[in-house]
Amino acid sequence: xxxxxxxxxxxxxxxxxxxxxxxxxxxxxxxxxxxxxxxxxxxxxxxxxxxxxxxxxxxxxxxxxxxxxxxxxxxxxxxxxxxxxxxxxxxxxxxxxxxxxxxxxxxxxxxxxxxxxxxxxxxxxxxxxxxxxxxxxxxxxxxxxxxxxxxxxxxxxxxxxxxxxxxxxxxxxxxxxxxxxxxxxxxxxxxxxxxxxxxxxxxxxxxxxxxxxxxxxxxxxxxxxxxxxxxxxxxxxxxxxxxxxxxxxxxxxxxxxxxxxxxxxxxxxxxxxxxxxxxxxxxxx
Numbered sequence: 527x528x529x530x531x532x533x534x535x536x537x538x539x540x541x542x543x544x545x546x547x548x549x550x551x552x553x554x555x556x557x558x559x560x561x562x563x564x565x566x567x568x569x570x571x572x573x574x575x576x577x578x579x580x581x582x583x584x585x586x587x588x589x590x591x592x593x594x595x596x597x598x599x600x601x602x603x604x605x606x607x608x609x610x611x612x613x614x615x616x617x618x619x620x621x622x623x624x625x626x627x628x629x630x631x632x633x634x635x636x637x638x639x640x641x642x643x644x645x646x647x648x649x650x651x652x653x654x655x656x657x658x659x660x661x662x663x664x665x666x667x668x669x670x671x672x673x674x675x676x677x678x679x680x681x682x683x684x685x686x687x688x689x690x691x692x693x694x695x696x697x698x699x700x701x702x703x704x705x706x707x708x709x710x711x712x713x714x715x716x717x718x719x720x721x722x723x724x725x726x727x728x729x730x731x732x733x734x735x736x737x738x739x740x741x742x743x744x745x746x747x748x749x750x751x752x753x754x755x756x757x758x759x760x761x762x763x764x765x766x767x768x769x770x771x772x773x774x775x776x777x778x779x780x781x782x783x784x785x786x787x788x789x790x791x792x793x794x795x796x797x798x799x800x801x802x803x804x805x806x807x808x809x810x811x
Contacts, residue, residue, distance in 0.1 A: 527581040534590055536624040540601060540608070544590040544628070545574065547581040554584040556806030558663055560634035561798075562625055563589045566645035567596065567610040572787050576640070579795035585802060588629055592621040592645075597714055598703065611703055611715045615728040618648050619656070626658040638663040638802065643785065644670060646745075647729050654737035663774075663805060664738075665798055667745040668785055670757035671764065672709075673730035683708045688725060691717040732764050741774035743801045745794055747783040754785060776801055 527550055534542040553559065561580050563573045577587035594617070598609040622639070629637055637660045641649030646669025653664045677684040687708040694700060700718040707713070709724070727733055744762060762777050769775070778797045783790025 527578055532588070532628060534621075534624050534628050536593075536620045538620055539604060540593055540620075541603065542591055542593065542621065542624070544588055544625070545577065546632070547574075547577040547587045547589070549581045549584050549586060551584065553586050554806065556802075557636060558585065558638045558802050558805055559636045560586040560588065560629050560632075561638045561640060561665075561802075562629060563587055563640045564592050564622065564625060564645060564649070565589065565595050566592075566641070566643050567594060572642070572791060575791055576795055576798070579792075580799065583799040583802075585799070586632075586634065588625065590621070590625045590628075592625075593617055594621075594645075607701075611719060612701065613715075613719050614722040615648075615651065615726065618652055622652045623658055626660055630658075630660055635660050636662045638665060640665040640667070640798070641669065642667040642787075644729070647671065647731065650731065650738070650742070651728065651734065653740055653742075654734045661740060663741050663743070663802075665743045665745065665801070667794065668747055668750065668754070668758055669761070670754065671729060671731040671761050672724070672757050673727060673732075674725065676757065677709065677724075680708070684724075687720070691720045695721065731761065732768060735765060735768040736770065738769050741772045741805065742769070742776075743798065744775075744777040745797060746777065746779050747785055747787070747790065748779055748781050749784040749789070751785050774801075774805055776804075 528548045530546040532544045532546050534544050565573050573589045577589050580587040593608040594610045594613045596609045597611050600607055639649045646666035649664050650666050687706055694717040701716045705714055706720055780790045780794045
C-alpha cells in the first residue's frame with residue numbers, strides 16, 4: 527500500500543486535508559474503481575484503518591477530513607470557524623463534490639462513498655440530492671434517521687431547546703457556540719446548526735429515500751449504544767419500504783462492533799470488501 531497526502535479544494539475556498547491510499551498491486555477495475563471515505567466529527571484512525579483494508583483488497587481509497595471534522599476549528603485563510611458545531615446540510619455538496627473531483631482528476635470514474643454515524647446519513651443524503659455522476663454506490667454505517675416525531679417522548683425538552691435556539695438566532699447570535707442539553711447532554715453547537723440539524727427535516731430519511739438511484743450497503747453495529755437505537759433501528763424498514771429496489775442493497779450487522787468501532791472494525795472492513803466484490807460480479811454478467 528502507498529499513501530499520498532492530498533489537499534481537497536472546495537468551491538468556497540476551503541482546503542481540506544486527505545490521504546490517498548493506493549494498492550501496491552494493480553488496482554481493481556470493476557463496478558467500483560475507488561472508494562471515498564469522508565469523516566464525521568471524530569475517528570480519523572478508524573478511516574485510515576478502513577482505507578488500508580480497502581487498498582489491500584485492490585480498491586484505492588481517499589479519506590477526507592470534511593469541514594465538519596472536530597467540534598470547532600479555525601480556517602486561517604478566511605478567519606472562519608468550522609467544525610461539527612457549525613454544520614448545516616448546505617455544506618455537504620461543497621465538500622463531497624470537491625472530494626469526488628479529486629478522485630476524478632486522478633482518473634477514477636466509478637466511486638463508492640463511505641460514511642459513518644451522522645456522516646453515514648449525509649452520504650445517503652448526498653446520493654439522493656444531485657450527486658456527482660461518478661457516484662455509483664454508498665456504504666452507510668450506523669447513520670441515524672430522526673425528525674420531530676422521533677423526539678415526541680421528550681416533546682417538552684425539544685420545544686424548550688428549539689425556542690432557545692430560535693431566540694438566539696433572532697438576537698443575531700446564530701453562529702455563537704452554545705451548549706445544548708437536547709438531544710444529548712453538553713453538546714456544543716451554534717443555534718443555526720442546532721435548528722438545521724434537528725428541525726429542518728434533513729435527517730428524516732423517509733423524506734428522500736425515494737430519490738436514491740445507487741446500491742446501498744447498510745452497516746449496523748451489534749453492540750450499538752442503547753441511546754442510539756431509536757434513531758438507527760427503524761432505518762432498514764424505512765429503507766426497504768421507500769428506496770427504489772436494487773438487487774445489491776444489503777444490510778450487515780457487524781458482529782462485536784460498538785458504534786465507534788473500538789471493536790469490530792476488521793469485520794466491518796471485510797463486509798465492505800465482500801459487498802464491493804458482489805458489485806463486480808453483477809457488472810460482469
